Amino acid sequence: MSGHVSIKLASERVNPSVASNNEIPRFFTPGEVICGLGDFMRGHGTYLEDNNIKSSVAGVMQKVNKLICVHPLKSRYVGEIGDVVVGRVIEVQQKRWKVETNSRLDSILQLSSVNLPGGELRRRSAEDEQMMRQLLKEGDLISAEVQSIYSDGSLSLHTRSLKYGKLQQGVMVKVFPSLIRRRKNHFHVFSFGISMIIGNNGFIWISPIPRELTNEERNVNSDTSSPEVSKHERKAIARMKNCIAALASSKMMLDDNSLRYAYEESFKYLNVKDLLDTEAMLDVAFLTQHRINDYDED
Amino acid sequence: MPGPDLLSSQGLRLDGRRPNELRRIRCKLGVFTQPDGSAYLEQGNTKVLAAVYGPHQAAKSKMSTEGVVVNCQYSMATFSTGERKNRPRGDRKSQEMSLHLRQALSSAIKTELYPRSQIDIYIEVLQADGAAFCASVNAATLALIDAGVPLRAYACACTSSVAWRGSQPEPLLDVGHVEEAAGGVCLTVAALPSTGSIALLEMSHRLHMDYFEVVISRAMQGCRDIEVILDKAVREHLAEGWTKQDIVTI
Numbered sequence: 219m220s221g222h223v224s225i226k227l228a229s230e231r232v233n234p235s236v237a238s239n240n241e242i243p244r245f246f247t248p249g250e251v252i253c254g255l256g257d258f259m260r261g262h263g264t265y266l267e268d269n270n271i272k273s274s275v276a277g278v279m280q281k282v283n284k285l286i287c288v289h290p291l292k293s294r295y296v297g298e299i300g301d302v303v304v305g306r307v308i309e310v311q312q313k314r315w316k317v318e319t320n321s322r323l324d325s326i327l328q329l330s331s332v333n334l335p336g337g338e339l340r341r342r343s344a345e346d347e348q349m350m351r352q353l354l355k356e357g358d359l360i361s362a363e364v365q366s367i368y369s370d371g372s373l374s375l376h377t378r379s380l381k382y383g384k385l386q387q388g389v390m391v392k393v394f395p396s397l398i399r400r401r402k403n404h405f406h407v408f409s410f411g412i413s414m415i416i417g418n419n420g421f422i423w424i425s426p427i428p429r430e431l432t433n434e435e436r437n438v439n440s441d442t443s444s445p446e447v448s449k450h451e452r453k454a455i456a457r458m459k460n461c462i463a464a465l466a467s468s469k470m471m472l473d474d475n476s477l478r479y480a481y482e483e484s485f486k487y488l489n490v491k492d493l494l495d496t497e498a499m500l501d502v503a504f505l506t507q508h509r510i511n512d513y514d515e516d
Numbered sequence: 517m518p519g520p521d522l523l524s525s526q527g528l529r530l531d532g533r534r535p536n537e538l539r540r541i542r543c544k545l546g547v548f549t550q551p552d553g554s555a556y557l558e559q560g561n562t563k564v565l566a567a568v569y570g571p572h573q574a575a576k577s578k579m580s581t582e583g584v585v586v587n588c589q590y591s592m593a594t595f596s597t598g599e600r601k602n603r604p605r606g607d608r609k610s611q612e613m614s615l616h617l618r619q620a621l622s623s624a625i626k627t628e629l630y631p632r633s634q635i636d637i638y639i640e641v642l643q644a645d646g647a648a649f650c651a652s653v654n655a656a657t658l659a660l661i662d663a664g665v666p667l668r669a670y671a672c673a674c675t676s677s678v679a680w681r682g683s684q685p686e687p688l689l690d691v692g693h694v695e696e697a698a699g700g701v702c703l704t705v706a707a708l709p710s711t712g713s714i715a716l717l718e719m720s721h722r723l724h725m726d727y728f729e730v731v732i733s734r735a736m737q738g739c740r741d742i743e744v745i746l747d748k749a750v751r752e753h754l755a756e757g758w759t760k761q762d763i764v765t766i
């Protein structure tokens with residue numbers, strides 16, 4: 219077996235940054251004085267010492283009226299109500315699931331905030347608590363929405379919509395949450411045969427477009443075998459996964475537009491695996507950045 | 517007082533540095549993608565990798581409602597020192613180092629912000645050429661900043677020793693392995709230089725009280741110098757990774 223192997227010297231490593239023509243703002247680093255107390259209020263990423271507001275993280279300052287915050291370049295996911303997240307069930311507890319969402323604390327999905335499959339109404343009974351593991355078990359991936367935030371900062375999720383629920387058959391990619399651009403819609407269906415959930419928490423779910431099932435079909439194979447994914451779809455999913463990796467390594471913001479551009483540009487490389495090369499990744503990121511710039515100018 | 521001859525007649529040290537000179541520090545943030553934050557730091561020939569995971573949900577046994585639990589693990593590579601030696605993680609020296617690291621870094625992290633959470637800090641020494649602990653603290657600080665963990669200030673660490681010029685003490689900054697092995701006194705200081713507070717102080721051998729002041733002031737000077745270097749590295753890293761969209765417009 220002879221494969222293509224490329225080993226590089228450390229000095230020849232590719233610098234993944236894509237030059238974009240934006241000016242560098244003022245950065246603050248931990249312990250640096252931002253301003254005197256005045257009548258400002260201190261927000262996230264700052265603290266008060268000796269009547270000065272100081273930064274506690276390295277990043278850019280944002281001022282909203284009198285509130286001063288410093289946003290770090292990257293951090294764990296900080297949830298906001300209404301965010302779409304993708305998470306993994308790690309524990310089944312009494313009347314609730316613990317979900318790992320890349321947040322500071324594990325998120326919680328209450329049994330009372332899920333819809334049963336098939337739109338069946340839940341009866342509060344002991345049996346239905348015992349059925350929890352049949353609904354979602356440890357290791358399952360779900361998509362959900364942030365319903366509320368507890369006082370300690372942990373998130374409460376809900377899946378009370380047909381959009382949300384258990385995820386089957388697809389690929390999950392993890393990126394830093396700060397790379398996800400907030401949009402109105404985080405569910406996307408692309409014309410090239412894949413659908414995506416771009417979770418605000420940096421977990422991205424790529425799956426084939428679900429076929430519309432008739433009601434009888436749904437009843438027949440509700441929780442048995444899932445439909446087969448064709449080779450064409452698998453290739454598209456793998457290509458998209460590599461495109462995400464390429465954009466993330468160049469620290470580019472991810473949304474439906476940038477990913478669609480990257481996917482289209484990536485056809486310069488016919489084999490999907492060629493995209494794993496660092497030069498190819500940089501090239502795709504560069505071409506994508508170019509198209510975004512062009513689009514912005516128009 | 518006779519001591520090992522650490523200064524030449526020209527006033528240079530064994531490796532050619534002046535007494536108040538640091539070894540060259542090179543560092544890089546964000547070297548790994550898997551952890552939340554990571555850093556690589558070279559101080560002379562001492563090379564250290566640091567990785568930070570968290571803050572994440574603390575294990576039930578460790579959980580504290582007061583603040584975040586800082587968990588450090590210090591380990592040295594088999595090939596890090598002159599003689600190859602397999603060091604299991606639980607050995608006495610690395611356990612002690614882990615405890616010291618935790619003490620130094622806990623004082624810098626704003627622990628009260630994240631109750632019931634835990635931060636894991638993993639340190640791997642790739643090459644030990646003196647002052648491995650200092651390099652570990654400095655690398656861990658960079659990794660914490662990369663992870664976006666709120667800090668009071670930079671935590672920097674530096675060592676200093678003392679040599680004798682005639683009968684006058686001459687403090688030496690940033691002790692290398694050769695000078696460490698020569699058997700002089702070695703004072704390790706971990707400090708938050710911008711606030712001037714000391715997080716950890718450790719001294720090997722004995723030193724007369726009269727000379728302590730000069731030795732510690734030199735070490736503190738070293739910490740301040742290191743802070744400047746780290747700050748510069750952080751700013752460069754920010755400038756490289758910053759994208760225009762990072763500021764949310766409301």
